Amino acid sequence: MRLAGQLFLAFLLLAACDTAGRLVSWWLGLPVPGTVIGILFLLGGLVAIRRVPEAVGRVADFLLAHLNFLYIPAGVGVMSYAALLAEDLWPILVALFASTFLAMLAAGFAFMAVARLTEKRSRGE
Amino acid sequence: MSDIGIKLIYWDRVFEAGFWILVTLFFYYLALRIQRALGGTPLANPVLLAAAPIIGLLVAADIWVGDYMGGGQALLWLLGPATVGIAVPLYRNFTRVRSALLPMAAALVIGSTVAVISAIVIGEAMGASVETIRSLAPKSVTTPIAMGIAGEIGGYPSLAAAFVILTGIVGAVFGAAFFRLLHIRDERAKGFAMGIAAHGIGTARAFQESEVQGTFSGVAMALNGIVTALVLPLLWLAFG
Numbered sequence: 001m002r003l004a005g006q007l008f009l010a011f012l013l014l015a016a017c018d019t020a021g022r023l024v025s026w027w028l029g030l031p032v033p034g035t036v037i038g039i040l041f042l043l044g045g046l047v048a049i050r051r052v053p054e055a056v057g058r059v060a061d062f063l064l065a066h067l068n069f070l071y072i073p074a075g076v077g078v079m080s081y082a083a084l085l086a087e088d089l090w091p092i093l094v095a096l097f098a099s100t101f102l103a104m105l106a107a108g109f110a111f112m113a114v115a116r117l118t119e120k121r122s123r124g125e
Numbered sequence: 126m127s128d129i130g131i132k133l134i135y136w137d138r139v140f141e142a143g144f145w146i147l148v149t150l151f152f153y154y155l156a157l158r159i160q161r162a163l164g165g166t167p168l169a170n171p172v173l174l175a176a177a178p179i180i181g182l183l184v185a186a187d188i189w190v191g192d193y194m195g196g197g198q199a200l201l202w203l204l205g206p207a208t209v210g211i212a213v214p215l216y217r218n219f220t221r222v223r224s225a226l227l228p229m230a231a232a233l234v235i236g237s238t239v240a241v242i243s244a245i246v247i248g249e250a251m252g253a254s255v256e257t258i259r260s261l262a263p264k265s266v267t268t269p270i271a272m273g274i275a276g277e278i279g280g281y282p283s284l285a286a287a288f289v290i291l292t293g294i295v296g297a298v299f300g301a302a303f304f305r306l307l308h309i310r311d312e313r314a315k316g317f318a319m320g321i322a323a324h325g326i327g328t329a330r331a332f333q334e335s336e337v338q339g340t341f342s343g344v345a346m347a348l349n350g351i352v353t354a355l356v357l358p359l360l361w362l363a364f365g
Contacts, residue, residue, distance in 0.1 A: 011206065014206035014207075014209045014210055015205070015206040015209075017206075017209045017212075018205035018206045018208070018209045019205075021209070022205070031351065031354045031355055032350075032351050032354075033267065033269060033270050033350055033351075033354075034205075035204075035205050035208045035209060036347045036350060036351065038205070038208075038209040039208070039209055039211055039212045039215070039347060040212075041209075041212075042209050042210075042212035042213075043212040043215055043216055046212060046213070046216040047216065047219075052213055052216060052217065056213065057213055059210065060210030060211075060212070060213035060214075061210075061213065061214075063203075063206065063207035063210045064207065064210050064211065064213075064214070064329075064332050064339065065332060065333075066153075066207075067204075067207055067325065067328065067329035067332065068153070068156075068170075068171040068172050068175075068326070068329045068330075069149070069150070069153045069171070069175075069200070070200045070201065070203050070204045070207055071172045071204070071290070071293070071325065071326050071329065072149050072152070072153060072171075072172055072175045072176050072179070072197075072200065073149065073193070073194065073196070073197025073198070073200050073201055074172075074197075074201065074268060074286070074289075074290045075172045075173065075175070075176030075290055075294070076176045076179050076180055076183070076190065076193060076194075076197065077190065077194065077197070077286065077287070077290070078176070078180075078287045078290050078291065079180045079183070079184070079190055080190050080283070080287075081283065081284055081287040084257075084281070084284050084287075085284075085287065087254070087257070088248075088253040088254060088257045090251060091247070091248050091251035091252060091253035091257065092248075092253065092257065092261070092288070092291075094247055094251055095243075095244050095247040095248045095251070095253070095261055096264070096288070096291055096292055096295050097295055097299075098243065098247055099239075099240060099243040099244040099247060099264070099265075099292075100240075100265075100292055100295045100296050100299070100322045100323060101299075101303055102239050102240075102243045103236050103237075103239050103240035103243065103265055103318070103321055103322035104236075104296070104300060104303050104304070104307075104309075104318040104319070104321070104322045104323075105239075105303070105307055105318075106232075106235045106236050106238075106239035106240075107232040107233075107235065107236025107239075107314075107317060107318035107321040107322065107345070108232070108304065108307060108309040108314045108315065108317075108318035109307070109309070110228070110231040110232040110234075110235040110236060111225075111228040111229065111231065111232035111311070111313065111314040111317050111318065112228070112309065112311055112314045113231070114227050114228040114230075114231040114232075115225065115227075115228040115311065115313070115314070118227050118228065
C-alpha cells in the first residue's frame with residue numbers, strides 16, 4: 001500500500017515536471033518543447049539530491065519500457081491521412097526509407113569518427 | 126435538457142475513452158507476445174503490430190477515428206510524463222553521456238542536416254507535391270515539434286504528424302539492420318543515430334535493446350527537436 005502511494009507520487013512528479021516545462025516553454029515563447037525542459041527539471045532535481053529515489057526509478061523505467069504503447073494512438077491516427085499519403089505514395093515511401101537510412105548513416109559515422117579522435121587522444125595522455 | 130443530460134454525455138465519453146484504451150492495451154499485449162515469440166526482433170514492431178489491427182477494426186466496423194481518439198488523447202498525454210522519465214537513465218549514465226559531448230555534437234549537426242536535406246531532395250527528385258515535401262522535411266523530430274515546423278514552412282501539420290510516425294516505425298524496424306550493414310557497433314552511436322533519425326518510436330526500440338542505447342537515443346531526440354525547430358525555418362527562408 002505504501003509502495004503504491006510512493007509510485008503514484010513519483011508519477012505525479014514526472015507529470016508535474018512535464019507540465020511545468022510546458023508552461024515555461026509557453027510563457028517564455030521558447031522554441032524548445034516543454035517536455036524537454038521537463039527532462040531538465042527532473043535531471044536537475046536528481047543531480048541536486050545525488051540519487052534516484054526508488055519509486056521514481058521504477059515509474060520511469062516502467063514508462064520507458066512501454067513507450068511503444070503510448071505511440072499506438074498516433075499510429076492509428078495515420079489512417080486519417082491515407083488519401084493524402086496515397087497521392088504521393090512512391091516519393092513518400094522512398095523518402096522515408098532512404099532518408100532514415102542516410103540520417104542514421106550520417107549520425108552514426110559522425111559519432112564514431114569524433115569518438116575515435118577524442119577518445120584516442122585522452123587515452124594517449 | 127437538465128444537468129442530468131449533461132452528466133450522461135460526460136460519462137458516455139469517459140466510458141468510450143476507457144473502452145478504447147482497453148482495446149489498445151489488449152492489442153499492445155498481443156503485439157508484445159508476438160514480438161517475444163519471435164525472439165524480440167525489431168521487425169515485429171509493437172506500434173505497427175497493434176495499430177494495424179485497430180485500424181482494421183475501425184474500418185470494418187465503420188467507426189470514426191475521432192471516436193477512438195477520445196481514448197487515444199489520454200495515452201498521447203501520458204507520453205509527456207513518460208518522456209520526462211528519460212532524466213532517470215540520463216542521470217544514471219551521466220558520466221558516459223558527458224564524456225561523449227563532442228561525438229554527440231558532431232552527430233547532431235550532421236545527422237539532423239542529412240535527415241532534413243535528404244528528405245527534401247528525394248521528395249523533389251521523385252516528383253512529390255510541394256505540400257508533401259514541406260510536410261516531409263521535419264519527419265525526424267517528435268510529433269508536436271514537427272507539426273509546428275510544417276505549419277511554419279507551408280506544409281500540412283497533420284500530414285507531417287503521419288510522416289513522423291511512419292519514419293519512427295521505419296527507423297525502429299530497420300535501424301538494427303542498417304547498423305549491422307554499416308558496421309556501426311558502438312552502442313552509444315547506435316542509440317544516438319536512432320534518436321536523430323527516428324525520434325520517440327526509435328527511442329522506444331532503443332530502450333528495448335539496452336539502457337545505454339535508449340539513453341543516447343533519448344538525448345539525441347531531445348537535441349534534434351531543438352536544433353531542427355531552430356534551423357529548418359531559417360533554412361527554408363534562405364533556400365525555399
